[in-house]
Amino acid sequence: MNKRVTIKDIAEQAGVSVGTVDRVIHDRGRVSAEVKEKVLQVMQALDFEPNLIASTLAFNRAIQIGVLMPQLHSDPYWDLPLLGMRRAQQSVKHYGIGLFEQMFDLFSPQDFKKSALALIDQKPDALVFPPIFLKESMELLEHCAEVEVPTILVNTDVEHPQVMSYIGQDSYQSGVLAGKLLSTVMNGSGKVLLLNLDKESTNAKHLMDKEQGLRHFLAQKDPSLFTVLRQDVEDFDNPERLEALLKGLLQQYVDIKTVFVTNSRAYKLVEAIQGLSQAHLPILGYDLLPNNLHFLQMGKIDFLINQNASYQGYLAIKNLTDFFIFKKQLPRVQHLPLDIVVAENAAYYLQREQGN
Amino acid sequence: MNKRVTIKDIAEQAGVSVGTVDRVIHDRGRVSAEVKEKVLQVMQALDFEPNLIASTLAFNRAIQIGVLMPQLHSDPYWDLPLLGMRRAQQSVKHYGIGLFEQMFDLFSPQDFKKSALALIDQKPDALVFPPIFLKESMELLEHCAEVEVPTILVNTDVEHPQVMSYIGQDSYQSGVLAGKLLSTVMNGSGKVLLLNLDKESTNAKHLMDKEQGLRHFLAQKDPSLFTVLRQDVEDFDNPERLEALLKGLLQQYVDIKTVFVTNSRAYKLVEAIQGLSQAHLPILGYDLLPNNLHFLQMGKIDFLINQNASYQGYLAIKNLTDFFIFKKQLPRVQHLPLDIVVAENAAYYLQREQGN
DNA sequence: TTAAATTGTGTGTGCGCACACGCAAGAAAA
DNA sequence: TTTTCTTGCGTGTGCGCACACACAATTTAA
Numbered sequence: 001m002n003k004r005v006t007i008k009d010i011a012e013q014a015g016v017s018v019g020t021v022d023r024v025i026h027d028r029g030r031v032s033a034e035v036k037e038k039v040l041q042v043m044q045a046l047d048f049e050p051n052l053i054a055s056t057l058a059f060n061r062a063i064q065i066g067v068l069m070p071q072l073h074s075d076p077y078w079d080l081p082l083l084g085m086r087r088a089q090q091s092v093k094h095y096g097i098g099l100f101e102q103m104f105d106l107f108s109p110q111d112f113k114k115s116a117l118a119l120i121d122q123k124p125d126a127l128v129f130p131p132i133f134l135k136e137s138m139e140l141l142e143h144c145a146e147v148e149v150p151t152i153l154v155n156t157d158v159e160h161p162q163v164m165s166y167i168g169q170d171s172y173q174s175g176v177l178a179g180k181l182l183s184t185v186m187n188g189s190g191k192v193l194l195l196n197l198d199k200e201s202t203n204a205k206h207l208m209d210k211e212q213g214l215r216h217f218l219a220q221k222d223p224s225l226f227t228v229l230r231q232d233v234e235d236f237d238n239p240e241r242l243e244a245l246l247k248g249l250l251q252q253y254v255d256i257k258t259v260f261v262t263n264s265r266a267y268k269l270v271e272a273i274q275g276l277s278q279a280h281l282p283i284l285g286y287d288l289l290p291n292n293l294h295f296l297q298m299g300k301i302d303f304l305i306n307q308n309a310s311y312q313g314y315l316a317i318k319n320l321t322d323f324f325i326f327k328k329q330l331p332r333v334q335h336l337p338l339d340i341v342v343a344e345n346a347a348y349y350l351q352r353e354q355g356n
Numbered sequence: 357m358n359k360r361v362t363i364k365d366i367a368e369q370a371g372v373s374v375g376t377v378d379r380v381i382h383d384r385g386r387v388s389a390e391v392k393e394k395v396l397q398v399m400q401a402l403d404f405e406p407n408l409i410a411s412t413l414a415f416n417r418a419i420q421i422g423v424l425m426p427q428l429h430s431d432p433y434w435d436l437p438l439l440g441m442r443r444a445q446q447s448v449k450h451y452g453i454g455l456f457e458q459m460f461d462l463f464s465p466q467d468f469k470k471s472a473l474a475l476i477d478q479k480p481d482a483l484v485f486p487p488i489f490l491k492e493s494m495e496l497l498e499h500c501a502e503v504e505v506p507t508i509l510v511n512t513d514v515e516h517p518q519v520m521s522y523i524g525q526d527s528y529q530s531g532v533l534a535g536k537l538l539s540t541v542m543n544g545s546g547k548v549l550l551l552n553l554d555k556e557s558t559n560a561k562h563l564m565d566k567e568q569g570l571r572h573f574l575a576q577k578d579p580s581l582f583t584v585l586r587q588d589v590e591d592f593d594n595p596e597r598l599e600a601l602l603k604g605l606l607q608q609y610v611d612i613k614t615v616f617v618t619n620s621r622a623y624k625l626v627e628a629i630q631g632l633s634q635a636h637l638p639i640l641g642y643d644l645l646p647n648n649l650h651f652l653q654m655g656k657i658d659f660l661i662n663q664n665a666s667y668q669g670y671l672a673i674k675n676l677t678d679f680f681i682f683k684k685q686l687p688r689v690q691h692l693p694l695d696i697v698v699a700e701n702a703a704y705y706l707q708r709e710q711g712n
Numbered sequence: 713t714t715a716a717a718t719t720g721t722g723t724g725t726g727c728g729c730a731c732a733c734g735c736a737a738g739a740a741a742a
Numbered sequence: 743t744t745t746t747c748t749t750g751c752g753t754g755t756g757c758g759c760a761c762a763c764a765c766a767a768t769t770t771a772a
Contacts, residue, residue, distance in 0.1 A: 006728055017752045022730065030750055052450045054728035057409045060757050094408045170704075177700040184540060217700075337704035340696040344533040344573075348526075348693035362758055373722045378760065386720055410758035416727050 005046045014042040025050070056325055062096045063324050065089075065317065066124030066149075068116055070106040070132075076289045077264040077309060078106065080353070081154055084313030085128070092321045099317075100124050107199065109133040116140045120147065125324070128316045130155035132203075152319060154312045156205065157333065164323070165330040167315050169307040171206040174338050175213020178284055181303050181340065182258050183218065185282045189225035190257030192218070193249060197236035197265040210262045229253060236265055242272035250278070258282040264309075267291035270300045288341065288353055296343050304346075306339035310353045361402045370398040381406070412681055418452045419680050421445075421673065422480030422505075424472055426462040426488075432645045433620040433665060434462065436709070437510055440669030441484070448677045455673075456480050463555065465489040472496045476503065481680070484672045486511035488559075508675060510668045512561065513689065520679070521686040523671050525663040527562040530694050531569020531618075534640055537659050537696065538614050539574065541638045545581040546613030548574070549605060553592035553621040566618045585609060592621055598628035606634070614638040620665075623647035626656045644697065644709055653699050660702075662695035666709045 007025070011018045016035060023031050024039040031039075042048075067085055070078040082101075089099050100122050104115035113136045119127070120143060127149050131137030141160040144151050150164045157166040182192055194214065196207050211230060218226035231249065235241050246269070250256055259281060261269055266285025284303040285292055295301040315334065322328040341349055363381070367374045372391060379387050380395040387395075398404075423441055426434040438457075445455050456478050460471040469492045475483070476499060483505050487493030497516040500507050506520045513522040538548055550570065552563045567586060574582035587605065591597055602625070606612055615637060617625055622641025640659040641648055651657040671690065678684040697705055 004728095008728080018729085019731090019752055019754095020750085023751090026730080028731090030748095032750060035750080049450075051413075051728050053409055053413045054757090055730075057407075057413055057727090057757050057759095058729040058731080060730080094405075173700065177698070180698055180700045187543060335704060335707075337695070337708060338701045339693070340698070340701065342533070342536055342696070344529065344536045345694045345696065348691060351691075352693060360758095364758080374759085375722055375724095375761090376720085379721090382760080384761090386718095388720060391720080407758050410727090411760075413727050413729095413757090414759040414761080416760080 004051065005048045006051065007048075009046060010039065010042050010048055013046065014039045052326055056095055060096075062098055063126075063320075064098050064100055064122070064124045065320055066100045066102065066119045066122060066127045068102050068104065068112075068119050068127065068129035070130075071103040074106050076291070077287055080287070080309035081130075081313030081316075084310035084315075085317050086313075087310075088314040088317035088321075092317065092325075095321055095325045097317070097321055097324070106132070109136050112136050113139070116143075120144070120149070123147075124149060126320050127151045128154060128313075128320070131158045132156065134158065150323070152316050152330075154316050155309075156203075163332075165319060165332060165334065167312050167319070167334045168336065169206075169312075169338070170335040171209035172213040173335075174286075174305055174307065175210035175215075176217045177213075177305060177338050177340070178210065178260050179214045179217030179221075181305075182214075182260060182282070182284055183221055183226060185302065186226070186257045189222075189255075191227045191229055191253055191255045193253075193256045193259045194228055194230045195259060195261045195269065196230070196232045196263070197261060197268060198232075198263055199234050200232075203263065207262050214260060227255075229256065236268050239268075239272035242269065243276060246273055247276060250281075256281075258284070261285040263287075264289055264292065266301055266304070267295055270295045288346070288349055293346055293350065296341070296346055299343070302342070304341040306341050306349055308336040308339065311336060360407065361404045362407070363404075365402060366395065366398050366404055369402065370395045408682055412451055416452075418454055419481045419676075420454050420456055420478070421676055422456045422458065422475045422478060422483045424458050424460065424468075424475050424483065424485035426486075427459040430462050432647070433643055436643070436665035437486070437669030437672075440666035440671075441673050442669075443666075444670040444673035444677075448673065448681075451677060451681045453673070453677055453680070462488070465492050468492050469495070472499075476500070476505070479503075480505060482676050483507045484510060484669075484676070487514045488512065490514065506679070508672050508686075510672050511665075512559075519688075521675060521688060521690065523668050523675070523690045524692065525562075525694070526691045527565035528569040529691075530642075530661055530663070531566035531571075532573045533569075533661060533694050533696070534566065534616050535570045535573030535577075537661075538570075538616060538638070538640055539577055539582060541658065542582070542613045545578075545611075547583045547585055547609055547611045549609075549612045549615045550584055550586045551615060551617045551625065552586070552588045552619070553617060553624060554588075554619055555590050556588075559619065563618050570616060583611075585612065592624050595624075595628035598625065599632060602629055603632060606637075612637075614640065617641040619643075620645055620648065622657055622660070623651055626651045644702070644705055649702055649706065652697070652702055655699070658698070660697040662693075662697050662705055664692040664695065667692060 007018050007021045010021045016039060020031055020035060021039055024036050069082045072079055072082060089097060100119060102115045102119040105111040112133050127144055131153055137158060141151060141162045145162040151162050153163055153166045155168050194211060198207060215228055264287035266283055267289065282302045285301055286305050286307055287309060288304060288306055292301060292304055296304055319330050323330055339349055363374050363377045366377045372395065376387055376391060377395055380392050425438045428435055428438060441455065445453060456475060458471045458475040461467040468489050483500055487509055493514060497507060497518045501518040507518050509519055509522045511524050550567055554563060571584055620643035622639055623645065638658045641657055642661050642663055643665060644660060644662055648657060648660055652660055675686050679686055695705055
């Protein structure tokens with residue numbers, strides 16, 4: 001049990017005071033070149049690792065993380081990352097990490113902009129948000145650059161020097177994975193109905209990437225056996241229209257063997273076609289929303305790909321703690337696992353979503 | 357930003373000294389009933405949460421966790437939890453958490469016993485081990501009870517009052533999951549060849565549970581369509597015998613449509629039957645060993661169920677940190693997710709195994 | 713009845729570090 | 743030359759808590 005090396009040890013060994021060592025460590029200047037060199041040398045020799053516990057205690061400053069997220073309960077998917085962040089905050093609050101939450105209307109770029117400004121006004125030490133609206137997000141990042149606020153993006157990535165880290169899904173690959181799963185249930189050939197149940201522009205990039213991934217996978221398997229039919233539905237909250245649409249498509253294209261819902265709204269499809277009595281139509285969707293899980297257990301949904309939305313939020317806060325408290329470098333991109341969830345292993349993921 | 361409540365605040369409010377508050381908090385006695393009551397009341401009223409950072413700093417005592425694991429590199433599976441523990445230790449070492457590692461021969465109960473005694477002699481503050489040998493493990497737990505060392509089990513659970521927590525897989529459910537996956541690739545009917553590539557007794561319980569899970573799932577689907585053929589192979593390190601065995605079985609039972617390798621040794625099967633030229637035989641195995649992943653990418657293995665062996669070790673250490681440092685209650689049982697890993701989503705899990 | 717043990721309380725020190733301040737010596741400006 | 747700045751160091755305090763110790767007031771034992 002060799003005791004840990006402290007700055008006091010360094011000071012003694014180097015023949016200086018702890019104050020000087022401190023100045024070297026924090027590069028505060030006011031140290032002669034020779035002394036600085038000597039101290040660094042001793043630190044190296046003794047393999048000094050600062051005691052982060054003592055450090056944070058002495059630092060004694062609150063770190064406020066600004067969080068800009070869609071209004072809670074406006075969409076079940078978007079609740080997940082926010083709840084993950086709150087859980088993470090609970091577990092790191094003793095480091096003095098706090099959250100400023102600012103919500104915006106999921107479908108209003110103007111509100112996003114307004115909320116962003118309100119948040120920046122609070123002078124947070126860091127910022128976390130999903131760049132749902134590209135133009136407004138770039139403006140926000142510019143603003144962050146000016147006031148030097150490091151930023152973590154969740155859900156969607158965007159290229160900008162101010163972005164310290166992106167935490168989220170790999171949409172293309174999740175399309176590939178969907179292709180793999182769907183092809184195993186299609187018995188050799190058939191058509192995949194790809195349903196985008198989303199408003200234009202909100203997630204355009206992700207949806208396109210998923211489609212690409214799916215198509216590439218199926219093409220590489222055998223383009224003559226597998227085909228894809230895409231259908232965009234902005235009016236996804238209208239069950240009657242959805243049912244009619246699907247009924248029509250299934251009549252028109254008898255080789256539709258399976259449905260790929262490209263976001264977390266598979267449950268809306270299932271709800272809409274409850275009445276449609278016909279042979280089981282395998283459905284693949286995304287994310288462990290309560291409604292999705294319900295239909296998964298009932299056998300109405302066959303696969304869910306879990307994008308770990310809750311964990312995205314959790315990680316964002318954890319990473320910022322690593323950055324501020326433990327002085328760690330963060331990776332520019334962190335893709336989360338694409339969990340394949342079926343009825344038989346859903347319980348574990350659900351538990352994790354809630355507990356972390 | 358309402359400042360956090362400190363024991364000093366409590367002391368002032370209660371009209372006593374901080375020493376007294378301290379005695380109340382730690383229940384050290386030497387406080388009159390009325391004063392104690394008053395202090396507790398004030399703590400409640402001010403919603404006092406101790407500053408764990410300051411607490412661990414002042415506590416200033418190393419906590420040593422005894423780790424009893426199979427010899428490193430004796431079996432690729434068993435490396436994973438140990439490496440997970442080491443990673444976890446790195447990330448919590450500033451709390452003064454250290455590991456005493458003691459290795460034992462995976463196939464020798466005597467050596468297990470000897471190593472256990474050696475470890476206990478070091479007087480660790482807690483103990484982590486997989487109860488591979490039931491009898492010897494119960495003895496060890498008795499010993500732990502005497503010297504009052506709390507214990508966390510990994511990989512396998514055992515009922516004993518001294519067991520604070522079990523972290524591991526749910527074998528039965530993983531058999532169910534295997535059944536689900538295999539039935540989707542069997543196209544409606546067929547025989548599953550269940551291969552236990554293990555020495556008697558080492559993991560008997562797990563293997564039986566998995567078989568049960570598989571059988572129950574298939575029976576509930578349709579017992580007339582799906583059958584299971586079990587084959588135990590202790591001599592799994594002999595590729596020739598393995599190849600001959602499989603060849604024979606495939607000739608004898610032409611309806612074998614898929615193979616379920618019940619532990620991490622699927623790669624041994626694949627290596628053995630490389631030569632066997634025949635139609636693709638879907639294989640399901642366990643765990644993200646390098647060899648397994650290699651064959652997964654090549655398409656020789658179709659599914660791996662990830663039991664998160666590395667994460668088991670990681671969690672064990674993390675949980676003990678929560679227990680000792682953050683005074684958290686631990687759940688008696690923590691089942692880890694059963695990740696379904698295919699070539700298309702393997703990368704993420706691999707990354708996590710290495711990084712956590 | 714006196715000595716010894718116990719109970720109830722306050723004070724003080726240290727954990728390792730961050731940071732403000734003080735102070736001397738030399739450099740630059742007046 | 744005197745004054746003001748700058749550079750290069752050391753000292754001191756505090757972060758919030760754990761724990762040892764001191765000491766008076768009892769209570770118990772001898």
